[in-house]
Amino acid sequence: MFPPPLPPPGFYQPPNNAFIPVPARQTFSPLSAINPVGYPPASNMYQQPSQPLPPPPPLTPTSYQSPQPEQTGNAWPEPVREYVQRSFDPQYRIPGVLRQDIEAKLTNIISSAADDNRLNFIDWTRLELPQFIIQKERAQMVINPTSLSQSSMSNDHTDDTMTWNSGQSAVTKTRKRKSLEDHASRDDREDRGLPPWRTPNSRATLGDRMSFPTAQPSRNGDAKRTKKDKEDNISRKASKMAKLSLESHQRRFDAFHSPTRAPSPPLSLGPVVGKSKSLEKNYYRLTAAPNPEDVRPPAVLRETLELLKRRWKKDKNYTYIQSQLKAIRQDLTVQHIKNEFTVTVYEIHARIALEKGDLGEFNQCQTQLHGLFAQKIAGHREEFKAYRMLYFIHTCNRAGMNDLLADLTPSDKQHRFIKHALDVRSSLALGNYHRFFQLFLDTPNMGAYLMDMFISRERLAAMACMARAYKPKVKVRFLTEELGFESDAQTIEFLYKYANASLVEEKDGEFYFSIAQAAQLFETAKQAEFKIVDIKGQL
Secondary structure (H helix, E strand, O other), X not given: OOOOOOOOOOEOOOOOOOOOOOOOOOOOOOHHHOOOOOOOOHHHOOEOOOXXXXXXXXXXXXXXXXXXXXXXXXXXXXXXXXXXXXXXXXXXXXXXXXXXXXXXXXXXXXXXXXXXXXXXXXXXXXXOOXXXXXXXXXXXXXXXXXXHXXXXXXXXXOEEEEOOOOOOOOEEEEOOOHHHHHHHHXXXXXXXXXXXXXXXXXXXXXXXXXXXXXXXXXXXXXXXXXXXXXXXXXXXXXXXXXXXXXXXXXXXXXXXOOOOOOOOOOOOOOOOOOOOOOOOOXXXXXXXXXXXXXXXXXXXXXXXXXXXXXXXHHHOOHHHHHHHHHHHHHHHHHOOOOOHHHHHHHHHHHHHHHXXXXXXXXXXXXXXXXXXXXXXXXXXXXXXXXHHHHHHHHHOOHHHHHHHHHHOOHHHHHOHHHHHHHHHHHHHHHOOHHHHHHHHOOOOOOHHHHHOOOHHHHHHHHHHHHOOOOOOOEEHHHHHHHOOOOOHHHHHHHHHHHOOHHHEEEEOOEEEEOOHHHHHHHHHHHHHHOOOOOOOOOO
């Protein structure tokens, strides 16, 4: 047998498959009329293309261009496109004017021009850019907010005039509030019987509004809403909303410019100079700029302080003294007075607060004194440094204690007041309660008032320690001497408070306490006492 003849040159022979490739039908027309997309004609199906397809154009980097909305109708005029491009050009960018503001202003300008068929009659090359218009409007609002608010009330629902910088004429544009469009679209949706999730996007692009898209028929085949009906509906709602908005603006304007409204005092650029001669003045928190007529000068404040010292020694009325001293501190603060007299006021107030157990007020005073002493203002620096150290022991503020220890100089550590506070801290750190209670009985100045605030806590810690060392019983007199009590009666009262009364018994004229049986009770009470204390000294 002879081999089959070779095919002529240029003829494409398909592979010898078990099937014959057939193009899929995509319509119901006869097969002879089908020329599917993507398939060559039947006569050329098995022929190679005579010419190769041209390659795709290369991608080249482009400069920054503003986003162009999709065009659904006629294309924008070229001057309008150039105007939009210039609006987003980086060289015309103004700090503080956002891109969203520029887009909104462009929408108003171009849509109003398109509504009036003025796109081809405006000199877009000389028209002011939207960012500069926004800048002028904001400047006008700062200069005269009242007139701008009144004009905005009338312009929200009516036509306003805008001058185009063409040097020839002024053109008029019409603004439509977005809320009115939303109301109209909502009413239109209700009239057509469409549910909310089937409503088309009401935010048409700028190009759609310029190309005047035609209304689509309703889904159910209802009669189309005419343009005149829509305009009448919008006009009715606009007039109603304009009236309500105008009344609301008018009420706010009348309330702001009411003759009964007290004028705000002018802002002061410096310290207030007091003019009041009154010696006594109750403390009130400032809610506005201080009035010089209500502020007392330093000479009057000195007389007031002497009066308060005499009143305190005579009446001991802490509520009255606290209010008067806080008023003095306030007058000193608003006048920016920081001198030795200021230190004296805070020191006296801190001592009185300690005596009355007002730890929060004491903390405010000693914090201010710490700042005044840092400015090298004379005062009882060592005394209040010792108080500050004892305050940190009471509040368990280790960070504040470390900062205070780092600021101590060698001469400070040798001072009697500060050395006592350092010994108190050291005895507690080492667990030497015997030494601690000896220091408690020999506290200088008013440090005993601060130590009284945490002495019960340390007594419980000492009792929990002794319960593990002394068994089974100890004398009550021994506990009185070790825990720093003044009498056995105070010791028994302390034991009754934190342990059972049956653990205290009398034998041969002396009282004994079964300390071993109360070990768990004192351990539980100690843990309850060692709570975190905030900066104002409150549990």
